[in-house]
Each structure stands twice: as structure tokens, then as C-alpha cells.
Amino acid sequence: MKAAPFAYHRADSVKDVVELLTEYGDDAKILAGGQSLVPMLAMRLTHFEHLVDISRVAELQGIDLVDGDVVVAAGTPHALVGMDDEVAESVPLLTAVTPHIGHFQIRTRGTLGGAVAHADPAAEYAAAALALDATIEATSARGDREIPAAEFFTGLWENALAPDEILRAVRFPVWSGRCGFAVHEFARRHGDFAIAGATVGVQLDDDDVVTRCGIGLLGLGSTPERGSAAERAITGRPVSDVTAEEIGALAMSELTDVPSDLQGSASYRTRVGAAMVARAWTDAMREALDA
Incomplete structure (x- = not known):
């Protein structure tokens, strides 16, 4: 199939993007790397009258x-995020999740902002943003605003951006002290969307007590999810009192929208998800203890 006809606009600045979105509103869609949007257009799963290409906007x-x-910045390709020394030093979870995103060609073209804005429930960057309490920076003709990652994902492929807003950047806090980070996911083949997965960050004090924990979940709801019950239960406890199996079970305990499809039933995904959380917790905890 081919995409339905649309008008193509190439923006040269954020100002151009904002003006186009203000003019066309719901009829316009941002085109960044196009790794998710173009296939959906080609299969006619969606249609927009206007595409606004931001790939040459230096500000992004x-x-x-x-x-x-x-x-x-939103238009930064996955590959550059994965290779960046500052990211590896300051937000190592981003470095860890990048190789799990599709294949090399996809990581070369796809962008971090596009992956987050697409709000796919199996998106690694979205799960990492949740686990790290990231902030989404949005811009429109009305001004700038900040959206906590916890409030950004509103439904399947839906986010909290208004029709005239552009995701300008994602801000990731730098965790300090004794920290560990890990990602584990299960897919039929490397590069496929994860059937279930988890990103975990943990921070310990000098007595090996958990002072902070973030758990982002992939493929376990209609949006990227967070293992909030597990985070609450283990914060303030010594790591010696916590088992990986407990963390995995707790992370699944509040999920109410686990999907069933050709890749696996809801119960299967839940079992796999618990195992992925347990493995990621174990690796992150070991890294923090060695820090």
C-alpha cells in the first residue's frame, strides 16, 4: 500500500514548526526520523493532511x-545518544537501552523525541524516561511548558501534547552517589518489539539502604508503565531484605491493562514481565553495591 496524499512542509527552525502547527492543528503531524510514522502512513493506519519535517532543524x-x-534535543538520533560520552557518564540507563531499539539502521534514523512522543507501550526510551523521572519540554505559540514523564503517556500511541505543541527536548536528571542501572527485555528476535521488559534504576546510601528506585515497564499495558508498587515497597529497606522475585511480583501487582495478542496472553506477559524486572533489579543492585 501507499500513503494517502498529504502536503509536505520542511521546517528550518522551531519557529517555523510552531507556526505550521498553529496553522494546521490536528491536520498536521511532525515527521522526525519517520521510523514509526512512515510505516503507519504506508499501511494507512493513520493519515494527516500535512507533514512537518523537522529533520533539518538544528535547534532540535x-x-x-x-x-x-x-x-x-528531540531530533537527536538514537545512535548518537548511544555513543555520547556525557550520556554514558551521567545517564547510563540511556546508553544501556539504546542497543535494544530496533536495528542499527533504525537507530541511525530514529530520534529520541520521536520515540518518546510516539508513546509506544514497548518503547525503551519511554520506559527509561519513566524510571528516571524525566521531564518533557514542549513548545507552542503560547509558550513553553514542562510535562513530567509520569503524566505524558495518555493512551496507546497518545501523549499529553496539544495539537499545536512540539516536543522540543527530554530532560533526564542525573542520579548521584551509589547508583546502578539495568535493562532486560524479552523479544522473539533481537530488534523486534519487546513482549515484556523492564528498565531499573536504584540508589543506595552508605548502609546499603534503598533511597531511590525507578522501574519502567515495556509491553505491559496500553502505555509505557511504571512499577510503582515495587518502588514504594523497597524504598527505605536494606537491599539484603529484598528479593528479586518479590520486586518482580510487586511490579506486576498494580497492572490492570496487560495486553493479550498473537505474541502472548496477558498472563504470559505478566510472568515474563516479572522475570525481566527481577533480572534488571539484580543487575542494577549489584552495580550500585559496587559503586
């Missing part, structure tokens, strides 16, 4: 350290 490229946070 790059990685900076700002006020103690790592700020990744």
Missing part, C-alpha cells in the same frame, strides 16, 4: 548538560 539536535540534568 544535540545533547547538553544543563543545571545538573542531561537535556537531549
Whole structure:
């Protein structure tokens, strides 16, 4: 199949993008790397009258350290995020999840902002944003605003951006002290969307007590999810009192929308998800203990 006809606009600045979105509203869609949007258009799963290409907007490229946070501009390709030394030093979970995103060709073209805005429930960057309490920076003609990652994902392929807003950047806080991070996911083949997976960050004090924990879940709901019950239960406890199996079970305990499809039933995904959380917790905890 081929995409239905649309008008193509190439923006040269964020100002151009904002003006086009203001003019066309719901009829316009941002085109960044196109790794998710183009196949959906080609299969006619969606249609927009206007596509706004942001791939040449210099303001939407790059990685900076700002006020103690790592700020990744929306148009920065996955591959550059995965290779960046500042990211590896300050937000190692992003470095860890990048190789799990599709294949090399997809990581070369796809963008971090596009992956987050697409709000796919199996998106690795979205799960990492949840686990790390990232902030989404949005821009429109009405001004700038910040959206916590916990409030950004509103439904299947849906987010909290207004029709005239563009995701400008994602700001990731830098965790300090004794920290560990890990990602585990299960897919039929490497590069496929995960059937279930987890990203975990943990912070310990000098007595090996958990002072902070973030768990982002993949493929276990209609949106990227968070293992909130597990986070609450283990914060403030010594790691010696916590088992990986407990963490995995708790992370699944509040999920109410686990999908069933050709890849696996809801119960199967839940069992796999618990195992992925347990493995990621174990690796992250070991890294924190060695820090």
C-alpha cells in the first residue's frame, strides 16, 4: 500500500514548526526520523493532511548538560545518544537501552523525541524516561511548558501534547552517589518489539539502604508503565531484605491493562514481565553495591 496524499512542509527552525502547527492543528503531524510514522502512513493506519519535517532543524539536535540534568534535543538520533560520552557518564540507563531499539539502521534514523512522543507501550526510551523521572519540554505559540514523564503517556500511541505543541527536548536528571542501572527485555528476535521488559534504576546510601528506585515497564499495558508498587515497597529497606522475585511480583501487582495478542496472553506477559524486572533489579543492585 501507499500513503494517502498529504502536503509536505520542511521546517528550518522551531519557529517555523510552531507556526505550521498553529496553522494546521490536528491536520498536521511532525515527521522526525519517520521510523514509526512512515510505516503507519504506508499501511494507512493513520493519515494527516500535512507533514512537518523537522529533520533539518538544528535547534532540535544535540545533547547538553544543563543545571545538573542531561537535556537531549528531540531530533537527536538514537545512535548518537548511544555513543555520547556525557550520556554514558551521567545517564547510563540511556546508553544501556539504546542497543535494544530496533536495528542499527533504525537507530541511525530514529530520534529520541520521536520515540518518546510516539508513546509506544514497548518503547525503551519511554520506559527509561519513566524510571528516571524525566521531564518533557514542549513548545507552542503560547509558550513553553514542562510535562513530567509520569503524566505524558495518555493512551496507546497518545501523549499529553496539544495539537499545536512540539516536543522540543527530554530532560533526564542525573542520579548521584551509589547508583546502578539495568535493562532486560524479552523479544522473539533481537530488534523486534519487546513482549515484556523492564528498565531499573536504584540508589543506595552508605548502609546499603534503598533511597531511590525507578522501574519502567515495556509491553505491559496500553502505555509505557511504571512499577510503582515495587518502588514504594523497597524504598527505605536494606537491599539484603529484598528479593528479586518479590520486586518482580510487586511490579506486576498494580497492572490492570496487560495486553493479550498473537505474541502472548496477558498472563504470559505478566510472568515474563516479572522475570525481566527481577533480572534488571539484580543487575542494577549489584552495580550500585559496587559503586
